[in-house]
Amino acid sequence: MAGSDGAYESVPTITTVARLANVSIASASRVMNGIRTSPDTFARVTEAAEAVGYVPNAAARSLRSRRTGQIAFAMPDIGNPVYTTMVGAIQEVARAHDLRLILHSTGADRDDELALVRDLKHRYVDGLILASLDLTEEHAEELSSAAAPVVVIGRPAKGTQVDTVHAHSRKGAAEAVRHLCETGCERIAFVNGPEHTVPGASRRLGYFDGLRSCGLERDDELIEVATDFMSQPGRRAAEALLDRTRPDAILGANDLLAVGVLAALHERGLDVPGDVALAGMDDSPLCELTWPSLTSVDLGSAARARIAAELLLDRIEEPDREPRLVGVDARLVVRASSAASA
Amino acid sequence: MAGSDGAYESVPTITTVARLANVSIASASRVMNGIRTSPDTFARVTEAAEAVGYVPNAAARSLRSRRTGQIAFAMPDIGNPVYTTMVGAIQEVARAHDLRLILHSTGADRDDELALVRDLKHRYVDGLILASLDLTEEHAEELSSAAAPVVVIGRPAKGTQVDTVHAHSRKGAAEAVRHLCETGCERIAFVNGPEHTVPGASRRLGYFDGLRSCGLERDDELIEVATDFMSQPGRRAAEALLDRTRPDAILGANDLLAVGVLAALHERGLDVPGDVALAGMDDSPLCELTWPSLTSVDLGSAARARIAAELLLDRIEEPDREPRLVGVDARLVVRASSAASA
DNA sequence: TTGTAAGCGTTATCAC
């Protein structure tokens, strides 16, 4: 049982290895970093390192090399499957580059987000991916003096100098409306999330775009705003909507809202899509879990996250290049909740 | 525009602060660490730090103090809402203690998990919470020589000396069966995940326990094993099940499986719970999203995660204390999918 | 090719 307690005290350092291999720590370091040495030195150091199970200390290495080997991802809400998808995509990129991923769930809180950017001064990460629903002037300011590269997923305030990737959610919402119209619907309702957020505002515009291009009248009675981009608020909003009018299709501003709407429809015994067609936005994994499966606008969450990660790595390599702005296309994914033949 | 490019180069160090305040770096450090100094020194340093926006370098600090201020959480699959819940719970504890959280999604891969434990030698975290579905002898061995504290969520091999928190999923499954029986069901089917996993094996046993205590016969025709603890496999398993027999209740070994089962039931036009009652396990957020809402066994995911985090912090403080083993109770949450009056 | 030594930014131990 020797060492069974406090076992995690004795970690060998490069000095241990060097001594054991009978070389200088410089040589040991060279071998560990793949810098050419004599075959003899190489063999001795490799063997010694193996023997003691040497692993370089992360803190010492980053102190010296000014690289932490870590990146961070900050998102509004880890409970939302969209962000889970993003985390997965970022992690793939991170893994491929031997980077660790740190996660922050900000609760969409502005001060939290700002603090996070400020905290980059700790230099605990090489860069940050910030997914935010509402990027203010203050963000712009904080970002301009960030201590490490930042890539934003969202819509920064005009003029913000920062790598950005955003979705075409306005276009996507419009497309969804057109699709619902094409399946024969005429009273297309819209359950939105808070409209002061960027997604709320732009999806609302997209909804109007869609109506217009179908030659449908805008009818405020068909619009309901939920208190949050989540399921229960979506359900309550749908109930309010159905209490006062009877649409033949409903577009939820995101999948969570749509799932809530679906529950409300089920509860009233309305058939989907027979009585009311339904579509969401985000094309999250949720869409395949519901019944009927949910038509949704794929806003390229995984792609946006992956691109953001790549932009970040890129900028870490080349800190002074011009900021880039990447838009990711929206694409409608038709499933049973709006299919004519269901 | 001065400094707009390469802005993230010039981070002030404690030397900057000390010079500006006209004190030694030792004094500056003391002030920053809340160690008593003269009011004068305190004021000068505080002001200087404020002025230059000083923030201590994380790498240097951990190199010296042997604390990273980071903990890691490794889980099988970030796409599973159970783990999302756990992440949330752990993050709360971490935040409260000013710790950063690093995330790993292992894909339930054994080698991945082992590598993670080995990587603790990098000392990039102060501790690790490892959620695993299958803890082998190799895990036990690797854990016994881990370079930092580890807390396991799951069922370690016998004799493993490690802080552990586990669910009572066998008891939970039994309780679910009894509940279904009490609502009048007699042909209670079971859709399990892979049975070589720990949860798969113990929930199967729980299912049998439940049948027995209800005086019901075990009938292998009513058992179907899905290829994975996920929705689509659950759906396919349910289809196979319904192709050969007609249960009046189905227990899914987790919520994802149950959601898949629900889709299969809907598809055949079977009413839930009228024709077939349904229950899942985990009581994940998913349960409130389905229609009808899903009865599920709360295995205390959030609680387990929180406790694991607390055990970890505890052990970080006191590395040599005896390992603790905490079980978290299961509790049935009845919802519409099994409610008699639905 | 190898070793010596400086230094990354902190904290902590000394004398004063």
Add this chain to the structure above:
DNA sequence: GTGATAACGCTTACAA
């Protein structure tokens, strides 16, 4: 109470 100063473990000029 404060200021030198020695680590922490590593990488990298520079010399040999």
